[in-house]
Amino acid sequence: MDFHFAFLLLQVNLINQGALDAPFSCIPSATKVGLGFKLAPQEGIIAARGSQTLQISFSATMLGRFEEEFRFSVAGSPTPAILTIRGSVTGPSLHFDLPELDFGDISFGFPYTQRCRLTNSSPVPVTFQLRISFDGTQPAVDSVDQIRCHSDPAWRKGVHLYVEPREFTITPSQGTILPQGHQDIQVTLCSNSVMEFYRKMLVDLEGFGKGVASLVITARCLVPKLQVSPHVLQYDECLLKVPYEKKFIIRNPSHLPGCYGLIEQVWHPIHLPLSNIIEELIRGKKGLDVTLLVSIQS
Structure with missing residues (x-):
């Protein structure tokens, strides 16, 4: 039997x-x-x-x-x-409807979603749990969340994670499939790693074992190179407390979306006492470039 x-x-x-x-x-x-x-x-x-x-x-x-x-x-x-x-x-017979889940080229920090179906061809119900091989634990950084937070240090220093990011989200990640039934699965990848992915979605069955079925997941994460034009904004002479407006264009020539933020450059000038400047000029010292910063309060 x-x-x-x-x-x-x-x-x-x-x-x-x-x-x-x-x-x-x-x-x-x-x-x-x-x-x-x-x-x-x-x-x-x-x-x-x-x-x-x-x-x-x-x-x-x-x-x-x-x-x-x-x-x-x-x-x-x-x-x-x-x-x-x-x-x-x-053992119970489970299979995916695709030989491979291929995300293709994806952009850093942007979520992408693919779908597949897990079918139970056994005459008994099975309780499953899905996981991604070698996925991390710290939540990945989403570009949309980063855009909303202008003070995020990642704008200046880049994304630094203390542990490996959890870049995959599976919905649903667990459940029960009836005999001859199926479950539609949604897999979302938000990559924080510029690399080529080759991972597996593994199926663990309650009361039976781990990794009884698997589906290969592939992707290539890239960062598109954005272009700024012009490279220099020339304001020439400006009057005090008069607003001036200049426009520039950010272009994305790639086929992937890009995330950008305008970072204010903080400049810390050296304040040289005016008496020292005058003394150096009187002595006739050559080659001294002096920038005098004047801030007049109304």
Whole structure:
């Protein structure tokens, strides 16, 4: 008999072919496979020429073929009655509808979503949990969140993570699939690593094992090079407290979206006492470039 990795219920009849009532009892099995069987009733009395129906439940704990003997001692009989059960335990059959989940070229910090379907072709329900191989734990930095936070130090120093980022999000990441049923899966990748991805989405089954099925995920994360024109904004002479407006253009010649932020350059000038400047000029020292910063408060 072939069994899937699940609970199974059987019925057998224990027949008394003698002319006297026969008290019987089941001798427990101590093997790993035998411990997965439960018989009820385990003892009783079978009337002469009568029979007793036994309910046998089986919960498999390991894969492969098996052969198990159950012995029933009968009062007054020198030899026990023997019931032999043979079979094979196979794992649940799960498969994805795609050979590979390919994101192609993606942009740093932008989320991308792909979809697939996980089908359970087994005659029993399965409870699953999905995970990505070698994914991190710290939440990845999303470009949209970074744009909303102008004070984010990542604008100046780049994205620095103390642990590996969790770049994949799976929805749903766990659940139960009915026999011959399926579950649509949504996988979102927000990369914080400029690299080529080759990962696997692994399927763990409750009560069975880890990584019983997998789907390869590939992607290539890039950072598009944005272009600024013109490179220098020339304001010439400006009047105090008069606003001046200049425009420049940021271009993205790539096929990927790009995230940018305007960073204010903080300049810390050296304040040289005016008396020292005049003294150096009077002495006639050559080659001294002096910038005098004047701030007039109204």
